[in-house]
Amino acid sequence: MQLDIKKYYTDAQALLEGHFLLSSGNHSDRYLQSARVLENPKTAEILAKALAKQIQEAGLLPDCVCSPALGGILAGYELARALGVRFIFTERVEGQMCLRRGFEVKEDEKILICEDIITTGGSALEAARCVEFQGGKVIAYAGLANRGFCQRVGSELAKKPECRLPDNIPLFALEDFIFNMYEPKDCPLCQNGKNKAIKPGSRGN
Template sequence: MEAINVEEYYKNAHALLKGHFLLSSGNHSDTYLQSAKVLENPKNAEILAQALANQIKESKIQVDCICAPALGGILAGYELARALGVRFIFTERVEGKMNLRRGFEVAKNEKVLICEDIITTGGSALESAQCIQEKGGIIVAYAGLANRGFCKRVNGNTTKKPECKLPDDIPLFALEDFIFNMYEPNDCPLCKSGSHAIKPGSRGN
């Protein structure tokens, strides 16, 4: 299987941003991956999702359905479902809790893969997984176009960090690891220099 240079896709889409960013986790970083800029080109979305689907197919894991946490995971999740030939649903946050809405249902013991655009600590993906499990579904894998390096992906070179919230017994598939600086807000050198963190992601912008 031919390797894909995911970093080049982000750079070409001007989606590998440098600055001072507030992440969904509440931490700060000097680098941000804006997947929406990459996925606004349907051809990019198709190519990246197909590469991710190839990894999953090689693993021989059976997947009946892809579920993505809204809003960030929807485009990546939909394209991955299309590449795997399975149905697609998404969870969304209602009063702070992930829920299935819009008539989406999960069959008992249905095998579900949770897909994000970027896996950082895996918090949102885990919330979606818990929602699916409450409906009777079985989580067989997690996936993302890119992995921030806190969680260990299949065939990756990083080790799992304490910040990772994903379980050890369920595989994580991603195309590439991106290791960037990340700081707690009360110990952020960018803040100490007088810079103000901005939120370019799907929540709070």
């Protein structure tokens, strides 16, 4: 049975409406707060198993899952658990993404990069560069939700110019979420005198 991913987000009050500032600097009238979905361990397990099934059915078996902190940690850990592999994470130090805490990657180790939400894929790509620098091989990207800029396996949506992920590595996600996104100078919510754009994610409040 196919999961209704949007219902999981709605039931967890994780599909927000308002005036939001995205990590890219752009504005949107909707926002996905995956932490609200993942705060329920049973739900996190269900979603991670569904994502793991996609990856396994594609014939991919990573040696390790790596997530960029902070937003990707819960999703990545649960995915690693579902796949039966180890888990590591990258984090920013003075604005630079890096591996710390004794985490190491072996030469040619097969790595899957996992986020909670894939927007343009910028943070995921930074994490990928960290493990590649140590000799790891990134075999796939994954996220619970795809904002529709990058093309995922099983979706008819085409890749958009904003996507930063490479074309030769597959992206797996459970659902596409397509929202309006505006540059600040063109944001109708700003022009209509709406409340100031807020950042409810991990880099804001």
